[in-house]
Amino acid sequence: MTILVTGGAGFIGSNFVLDWLAQSDEKVINLDLLTYAGNLGNLKSLEGDARHVFVNGDICDRNLVDELLATHQPRALVHFAAESHVDRSIHGPGAFMRTNIDGTFALLEASRAYWSQLQGEAKAAFRFHHVSTDEVYGSLKPTDPPFAETNPYEPNSPYSASKAASDHLVRAWHHTYGLPVVTTNCSNNYGPYHFPEKLIPLMIVNALAGKPLPVYGDGQQIRDWLYVKDHCSGIRAVLERGTLGETYNIGGWNEKANIDIVKTVCALLDELNPDPAGPYSRLITYVTDRPGHDRRYAIDARKIERELGWRPAETFDTGIRKTVQWYLDNSAWVADVQSGAYKDWIGTNYGGRA
Numbered sequence: 001m002t003i004l005v006t007g008g009a010g011f012i013g014s015n016f017v018l019d020w021l022a023q024s025d026e027k028v029i030n031l032d033l034l035t036y037a038g039n040l041g042n043l044k045s046l047e048g049d050a051r052h053v054f055v056n057g058d059i060c061d062r063n064l065v066d067e068l069l070a071t072h073q074p075r076a077l078v079h080f081a082a083e084s085h086v087d088r089s090i091h092g093p094g095a096f097m098r099t100n101i102d103g104t105f106a107l108l109e110a111s112r113a114y115w116s117q118l119q120g121e122a123k124a125a126f127r128f129h130h131v132s133t134d135e136v137y138g139s140l141k142p143t144d145p146p147f148a149e150t151n152p153y154e155p156n157s158p159y160s161a162s163k164a165a166s167d168h169l170v171r172a173w174h175h176t177y178g179l180p181v182v183t184t185n186c187s188n189n190y191g192p193y194h195f196p197e198k199l200i201p202l203m204i205v206n207a208l209a210g211k212p213l214p215v216y217g218d219g220q221q222i223r224d225w226l227y228v229k230d231h232c233s234g235i236r237a238v239l240e241r242g243t244l245g246e247t248y249n250i251g252g253w254n255e256k257a258n259i260d261i262v263k264t265v266c267a268l269l270d271e272l273n274p275d276p277a278g279p280y281s282r283l284i285t286y287v288t289d290r291p292g293h294d295r296r297y298a299i300d301a302r303k304i305e306r307e308l309g310w311r312p313a314e315t316f317d318t319g320i321r322k323t324v325q326w327y328l329d330n331s332a333w334v335a336d337v338q339s340g341a342y343k344d345w346i347g348t349n350y351g352g353r354a
């Protein structure tokens with residue numbers, strides 16, 4: 001048995017691949033373009049492991065995807081690959097339209113062709129699992145209930161609009177062609193291997209370097225935080241037991257204002273790695289807000305809890321402590337990312353290959 005994962009060298013994808021192979025011997029074909037966000041260093045522990053086949057390629061490359069499906073005959077495709085950073089989508093939306101929309105379209109068409117010629121049990125078992133975000137639902141007011149699966153889509157950034165478009169494509173391929181799809185919409189993740197341009201890892205690495213901790217606007221924007229391993233277990237639950245054509249929201253009931261997240265990170269660093277210069281919170285610096293900044297996200301996770309029995313294993317307190325400790329223990333990983341050295345490895349490993 002085999003699964004095909006896209007974007008498995010990114011933050012969530014690499015955590016998913018590591019967890020998957022820690023829990024089963026089912027082979028993973030990992031298709032990733034290794035953009036700035038893809039880091040094979042995340043998967044170092046799988047070097048020489050025949051259960052993990054890494055393919056450096058583009059999800060928009062239909063021929064490549066066709067070939068991978070035909071060769072490896074996966075029972076499922078789990079689709080993480082995306083341009084994922086809202087700030088980058090504001091500065092350069094083009095790559096988001098290409099990967100998130102065109103790329104999902106290419107995967108859907110390749111999967112449809114592959115699935116159509118499967119027979120019997122293999123055909124019934126096949127799944128296309130689309131990994132999406134809570135940002136497609138737009139922004140909540142302070143008193144609004146959290147996002148349920150039935151909320152209308154109101155994406156506000158180029159990133160969330162491109163993810164919303166991809167969700168609609170997935171839905172349409174199920175409705176029109178019967179492609180066996182499931183979609184998950186998750187809230188903000190945090191944990192190991194998080195690229196240090198997103199809020200939590202940026203605050204940790206900047207604090208350790210004595211650099212300013214840039215808080216956008218008034219810092220009162222609210223996100224709903226989930227430890228990445230809990231997102232991975234939610235995806236596994238939906239992949240195995242989710243109802244075809246359904247969407248499942250995944251979240252940890254952990255709404256926090258950004259400024260409180262930053263202060264929590266500072267307090268943990270004060271405890272675990274005190275700075276002789278003083279408390280890390282001295283570095284907090286308010287900066288101009290993100291254009292179109294969504295004020296509040298929150299996930300109603302009752303459907304996945306009720307129907308599939310999924311629950312997060314971490315509270316925010318346990319997850320954030322583990323995360324800060326992970327960054328303290330993995331300064332070499334951070335240094336490689338910051339220096340770009342993680343990219344050199346790609347040249348070393350792939351430069352001489354046909």
Ligand code: NAD
Pocket residue numbers: 006007008009010011012013031032033034035036037038039057058059060079080081082083084085099103131132133134163185186187188189190195
């Ligand atoms: P990430 O940016 O860390 O990783 C994305 C991965 O996709 C990278 O390894 C990159 O190299 C790869 N990729 C990009 N373009 C590609 C292409 N054209 N072909 C093949 N590979 C390509 O993202 P992430 O934070 O791990 O998010 C993974 C998925 O989960 C995304 O679909 C994102 O929308 C969704 N999501 C993320 C969060 C979050 O908090 N990070 C929350 C909910 C949903």
Ligand code: DAU
Pocket residue numbers: 084085086087132133134135186187188189197198199200202214215216217219221222223258290297
């Ligand atoms: O909600 C899920 C989404 O969470 C995912 O779909 C995205 O892929 C993921 O990147 C994340 O998006 P956000 O925009 O919420 O994440 P980010 O880490 O960029 O920012 C979190 C919050 O912190 C947001 O309100 C902006 C704020 N922020 C961010 C940065 C990088 C700051 O105040 N300062 C910063 O320097």
